[in-house]
Amino acid sequence: EVQLVESGGGLVQPGGSLRLSCAASGFTFSSYWMSWVRQAPGKGLEWVANMKQDGSEKYYVDSVKGRFTISRDNAKNSLYLQMNSLRAEDTAVYYCARESDDSSGYNFDYWGQGSLVTVSS
């Protein structure tokens, strides 16, 4: 059974940092692109960042470029999101999501339960 479990969320002051983790199991983690998707309270979904299987490519939504860094450790079956210079507008539930394999196009076939990040003084 595919499982994605996020951790590391919490309350942080504006300008602070936080690191989210996503522990993956039930599939060959190193074979999939992985993404972070966020959802502000009462709002819609927003793709944040993704990373290629071997870590050689990574992409970000414009609003987090230069502040967030996605990384992965295939030996530990884990995905990370280092968030620096946090702003109030980064407050959201952050989901770890697996991107489907090459034969199924571009979509997210499995999601974690989410980790809440609150940026407030």
Add this chain to the structure above:
Amino acid sequence: QSALTQPRSVSGSPGQSVTISCTETGSDVGGHNYVSWYQQHPGKAPKLIIYDVSKWPSGVPDRFSGSKSGNTASLTISGLQGEDEADYYCCSYAGIKTFYVFGSGTKVTVL
């Protein structure tokens, strides 16, 4: 910059059909079939229900169907059931670097 517009809400009685539209504006819009749909119940993670415009992941009932015409993709829920009451999001591949754009979301209410 690509953007996806969905109606804020749709509603229907049990057994009826409802259709949610997802209209793309911006570059590289109608040129591919990488549109997916997600169902999200309150407090839960999104769930993939349609991918590549009209394909079903394993376990998703065929009451959910997808289509696309030009720049507008659509999700139809046939034989509406109480458990279908949820938020629905479309998502489109927006090209390398930008990657994914989500629609604004549609709340489906079962009357």
